[in-house]
Amino acid sequence: MTVTPGDREAPRKRNREVTRAALLAAARVRFAREGYSGTNVRVIAQDVGVDASLVFRYFGSKRALFDEASAENALAAEAVLDGPAEQLPSRLLATILEYDWPESAGEHPFVAMLRSANDDAIRAELSDQLCKTYTDSISRQVRGEDADLRAALFSAWLLGISVLRSVVRDDTLSRATMASVAPHFERVVEALLGEAKAGPAGATPAPGPEQPD
């Protein structure tokens, strides 16, 4: 829409890249909201205002477009790994409760992929992605035995919160904020990731003791 006067003399010059990017962006939104099989190539093209055949020209197939869109989602999800390792759990929660994910229609990348996970290949990709971003990184935070299982259980919790918010649209969780969830979160973090020795006795302090303020 924002066409600068300079684009007029060579309208075909950069349009390929611009259109391609626009299609990709529209695809991320549609796939995130409606899933792979629920998304119509023609609708993506309409979002951009071009003909559907461009999708095939630029990406080869609906599936290739989906894969590329998913890769971008995955990259976005991984960004949470940047930062101090000790604060990873709460950063993970923040990406679920606070971040908007505008590129994927407000859906967390994992929810977006989950919407298409009926397909085996997509499921496998989601599985890899969840390992890389959730389980493996959390596993390294675990103090004590059974690190893999406890990390998986913690990942399940995060994923479940996303699903309940975005897919099921549970009222309580949809309204939940970092502030309201934090106290419970802390206790679960301790329960799952903390030193697993003490039974029902007093909980150990929150995992991130170096609180900035």
Place this chain on the structure above:
Amino acid sequence: MTVTPGDREAPRKRNREVTRAALLAAARVRFAREGYSGTNVRVIAQDVGVDASLVFRYFGSKRALFDEASAENALAAEAVLDGPAEQLPSRLLATILEYDWPESAGEHPFVAMLRSANDDAIRAELSDQLCKTYTDSISRQVRGEDADLRAALFSAWLLGISVLRSVVRDDTLSRATMASVAPHFERVVEALLGEAKAGPAGATPAPGPEQPD
């Protein structure tokens, strides 16, 4: 009674009730595995070895068949509420980790419905069902404040475990058993549902993760 997709060779007995039940059973399996839109009426009929038009004769429409299949799933899920209330949490976990759900292709009823939750009406039905079976009943177990939120967080965990096992097929959680999970489960139950005794320190600060662009 439980007709699996492989049973295509058996000659039909020309018995309305038997055929109807077989179609319903096949439908539960297919819908659970492939979701509503991913399931083909013809395939369900083939699973049973009859013509697809019988689906419409006996159920009226693909959607009505789905609704009936879902109702049976929901009923099956609710059965967990029978029994001593104090043991509800671990009964819930057992339905996830130990019960086979043979009628829905090994999928927990909620996962089966989740596979079709792109559809708004189905999503709403799943939401109701989750409230009835998970959130509301768990909420009554909570000792302390914030019962709704804590019940929702606990429901999210259960749902997340199911999703990670069935949809994502996470190796660790797929192999998990009641025995291996029990110690961690107990700690989380205590953390989320037990008397909230205000952790020794303040809540973790709202983390500010670098939001991906």
Place this chain on the structure above:
Amino acid sequence: MTVTPGDREAPRKRNREVTRAALLAAARVRFAREGYSGTNVRVIAQDVGVDASLVFRYFGSKRALFDEASAENALAAEAVLDGPAEQLPSRLLATILEYDWPESAGEHPFVAMLRSANDDAIRAELSDQLCKTYTDSISRQVRGEDADLRAALFSAWLLGISVLRSVVRDDTLSRATMASVAPHFERVVEALLGEAKAGPAGATPAPGPEQPD
């Protein structure tokens, strides 16, 4: 519904004939209202409360049932030929404006057949029937030359009135009665069937001078 006690001991005895007649009656109603292709065999059977397969057992095919129903319609239409020949035109009009045709859902037999006249064989049958009941018999009433053409034009008028009332449901004609139409009818009868010599001059008296009262 009105089952006499005697029918109980041999319930299969006359039921064949009774059921057959009931199916035929229901068929006349349905075919008249919805046309041949618009009528569902199953619905006819439901009207009677029996299974659709009886239609095939008793009549052979939907088409044979239609033919038999049409034959009864035709017979009913022909009944108008009984009576004094000179009053035929007004008797014809009366069957259109006054008679209820309860056996064919209130539709004049010719309208009932017309609803199915897309089919060539049905069209031919209707053509025959119209000749026998309308054109040929009217032709004999014509005084003067061009009897066939004038009879055909008069038949067209009668048929047109039926169509405008029943098919198009024109308000004015639907409300028309013998009394309101009679004066105009008389003039047209004279114009089309009367001695064709006199041009715009005075009309000759009504065709049926031997008025009973």
Place this chain on the structure above:
Amino acid sequence: MTVTPGDREAPRKRNREVTRAALLAAARVRFAREGYSGTNVRVIAQDVGVDASLVFRYFGSKRALFDEASAENALAAEAVLDGPAEQLPSRLLATILEYDWPESAGEHPFVAMLRSANDDAIRAELSDQLCKTYTDSISRQVRGEDADLRAALFSAWLLGISVLRSVVRDDTLSRATMASVAPHFERVVEALLGEAKAGPAGATPAPGPEQPD
């Protein structure tokens, strides 16, 4: 432009407007001959030599295609209203006896619509169209009382002639020409539309035909 069903051999030109017009033309022919429900979208496409899905691409639905075809028919029928009002009746007759209606398979537009008048919405549309083109315009020509009823009776006659020619395919009327019908037509026009000069005698009595049972 007028694509007849036989034109299946012509290779398509990949021109949207041409193909769309060809589909519309083929649809007018098929709908006129076979009625709405008797017409198959695939057949229309075959007439033009393209795939059936183009019908949905260009028109949205079978019904929308029918509506567009009907609108063209209606427009064609209304053209008769152009010209001197006093000659309207004979112009109306001429469109029935002399004009070929090549766009609607030789069927008068009203007959074409009548073939689909089982459908309520189509019947209502036909009713409107008949009023606009026949009844209302004729009503204005009537000298004397009862204008509406007499106009309706005259419309009925015109429609009846069309039906007898096209639907019933009555031999006599099919061969009729303006020349052969004109003298009778004039007399009927005078009888129905002319100054009503109260026939010399009383109206014929309401005849009591033996109603068929």
Place this chain on the structure above:
DNA sequence: TATGAATGAGCATTCATTCAT
């Protein structure tokens, strides 16, 4: 290369009809 017209396989659904009991 870019455009958009055209394709064809596939889906839910209907309905006259057949066939096993």
Place this chain on the structure above:
DNA sequence: GATGAATGAATGCTCATTCAT
């Protein structure tokens, strides 16, 4: 013979994809 379960060919319609220009 009577019953009703089962059939299969259509039908309107959708959608990813290809092909001509």
